[in-house]
Amino acid sequence: MTQPSMQISGGAGGTEAHYEDLASLARNSDDLAGALAAVTVKCHGILAAPDVLASAVLDPGGVAAFEKTLLAALDGRHGVTALAGRYGARAVSLRAAAAAYQATDAASGALVDRVRWAAGYFAGEHPVLAAGGLLLAGSVTLGGAFVLDPVGTASALSDPQRFLTDHPGILDNVVGASPGLISGLTGLPVGDVGTGAHLLGALYPDGTPQVTEDGRDNTAAATNAPAGFGDLMNSLDYRNNKAHGDNDDEIDVRVVTKPDGTKSYIVDIPGTKDWNNPGQFNPDSNDLGTNVHVLGGDTTSREKAIADALRRSGASSTDPVMLIGHSQGGMVAAQAAADTGNGAFNYNVTHVVTAGSPIARADVPGHVQVLSLENSHDLVPHLDARDNPDRPNWTTVRFDHQLGTAGENHSTTTSYLPAARQLDQSTDPSVVAFRNSAGSFLSTPASGTTVQADVYHLHRQG
Known part of the structure; x- marks a missing residue:
C-alpha cells in the first residue's frame, strides 16, 4: 500500500520562524550599526587628540596625511x-518586511472569517434570496463539474459522505458562515465561531469535575516507553478504543521515569463518546457539550478533572507534561x-500532540510545542473553520488518506496511527525539532x- 503524502507547515522550519529570523537579523544589524557608530565616535576623537596635535609641529605634512586618511576611512563614501x-x-x-508579512498573513485569516460571516448574515436576513442563490450556484457548479468529471459528480448524489470527505472545505464555509447566519436570524451579536460556540455552551451545563481512580494498566500498550510518534499514537489509540460503555471517559496518566530518577507525565485523552442533546445535564464529560464549550474557549470540567x-x-x-488527544x-x-498562561491549569505543559482536532483558535502560549496531525479527508479538524497558525512552536502535519467514510478518516486506528508511524521516518526540520x-518523554x-x-x-456532577 502506498503511503499517504504529507504536507508539513509551521514549526522550526515554518514561515513564522523565518519571520523571526528576519527580526533576529534586524537586531544583529542594529547591534553592528551601534558598534560601528561607537568606533567612529572614538576615532573622530583621535583627530583632536593632544599627541596628534603636538606631532603636527614636528611633521605637519605627515599629520595632515594621517588625518586625511583617517577621515576618508571614517566619513568617506565607503567609510565606517x-x-x-x-x-x-x-x-x-x-x-x-517582517511586520508586513505577518500583518498580511493575519489579515488574510481575518478576511476569510469576515467573508464567511457576511455570507451567513445575508442568508439570515434574506433567506429566500439566499436559498435561490444557493440553488443556482449549486446547479451551475454540479453541472460544470459533471461535464468535467461525470463519475466524481455522480458520487456526490450516490455517496454524499465520500463527496464531502473529498471536499471538506465545504464544512469550513458552513461553520464559518454560521455566526453570521445566527446574527442575521436573531439580531444577536455573534462575531465569530468562538463567540457562537461560547453562547451555545449556555445550553450545556458543565457541572463540577469528578475523578474516579481505576487502578493501573500494566499492558504493553500503556507501559512501553515511547520512542517516537508512532508509539505515542499507539498508546492513545489503545486508550481511545477502551473508552466505551462504563469506561467511556477513561483517560490515563503515564508517569515516565528516566534512569536518573527525573519524571515526566503523558496524558492520553480520547475523543467524544456521547453525542447528547442540549438543555439537559449530562454526567459524562466527554460529550457534545464539552466540544461546544472548548470551541468557545471555555475551561471545562473535563480539563479540571x-x-x-x-x-x-x-x-x-514543574514536571514536564505532554497532553496527547484525539x-x-x-x-x-x-x-x-x-x-497555563492564565493560571487555570497549573501544570508545566511543554508539549501537545493532537490527532484530528479543531484547535486552530486555541490561544496556545509560545513556550508550548504543538504537533497537530490532520487527515485532509477528516471532517472534524474543519469544525473551527480555520487553518492552524504557522508558528515556530506549532507544527501541522497534513496527510492525504481517503478511506471512504467520515468515521474511518477520523479513526485513530485506521487513519492517525499509520500516519504517526510514517512520521517517525520524516527528516523535515520542523518534525525533527519537535522530536x-x-x-x-521519548527514549x-x-x-x-x-x-x-x-x-x-472522568465525569461531572450537577
Missing part, C-alpha cells in the same frame, strides 16, 4: 560611518495548554526508562 548607517537602515527594512488526575499521579507544577481530547489538551524537544527501549500508567474515569 556610512557602513553604520547602512546597517541601521537594513535593520529598519528587515523589521518593516484531568488536572486532578495529574495531581493524583504525583505531578508537580478529536475532542486534542481540543481539551490545547485549551489546557492555553490555560528533539520531546526528550523528556530508546534499552535506555532503562520505565512507565507507570494510572487510569482514571
